[in-house]
Amino acid sequence: MLSLDEFKTSLTLPSPLIPFKPNWEGADKVLLYVKRDDAIHPVMSGNKWRKLSHVFTSSLPKAVVSFGGGFSNHLHALGFACYQLGIPFTAIIRGDYSAAPSPMIKDLMQWNSCIEYVNRVTYKKRGDSAYLNELKLRFPDAVIIPEGGSQALALRGMRDMVDEIEIDFDFIVTPVASGATLAGIVSALNKRNGKVGTDFRSIHKAIGIGVLKGEGYLEGLVEQFLPAFQYQTSWHIEHSYHFGGYAKAPSELQTFCNDFNNAFELDIEPVYSGKAFWAVKDMLAKGVFEDGSRIVVLHTGGLQGAR
Structure with missing residues (x-):
């Protein structure tokens, strides 16, 4: 048995933030980073x-x-x-x-x-x-x-993650399942963004990638944690990348994850991170992000679930 202090010394915090330069269509027009929460601990990793x-x-x-x-x-x-x-x-x-x-x-x-x-x-x-x-x-x-x-305390932990990001950025992209991760990110960005006069500057934006079928449902999970005030960070959930539902992993997604793991010095899996990185690749090819955008992709871990 460990003391809390001893346990915390085994964690890699802040988690690494690394440049990410894939040979994907449109990737050369933006700056990509990965927040490696998967590297916090070999067992207790990610969000x-x-x-x-x-x-x-x-x-x-x-x-x-x-x-x-x-x-x-x-x-x-x-x-x-x-x-x-x-x-x-x-x-x-x-x-x-x-x-x-x-x-x-x-x-x-x-x-x-x-x-x-x-x-x-x-x-x-x-x-x-x-x-x-x-x-x-x-x-x-x-x-x-x-x-x-997914509880109120979870938002504080996700705010800690955002506070670790010292570079300036335009977007954070994260997979969404139970809602607390995205809610915590939005909560943190509410502080980074700010009100100028009567306007709220949503400089930093959040994009969730729904990993299950749930348009409207997932938004509700996020909103239950967020205060209902007028000025709010810009966020939304993309629902085109769930591949049929939670834990659905057709062969094309599995192949993408395998190719990704062979090409880069980090691994992804098809339930959460694989769908998030697939979505980023697809959105880059479609020109969703303006040229010069600075994009942080949150790697939420979860590799054990693919065993």
């Missing part, structure tokens, strides 16, 4: 640590309960952190993998996590107040963290 960083403070939780699927990056990162810090962890997993545990679940088992398999009907209740109250009665000392780590 998963960002979302959890303000849960694990000097006052550590006595126990933790959270939700996810059988390949969940969130549960994987959370289970590892709890194991390292000596915090009892219960993972409520959608579907019964007891006969054939996924690599993620096998890791949780090695980390002494308590695993509860539930059916889809029960899993759908994960946001219902009555069900959450039942869990609070069962786990009175536990912090209950929503699926994907």
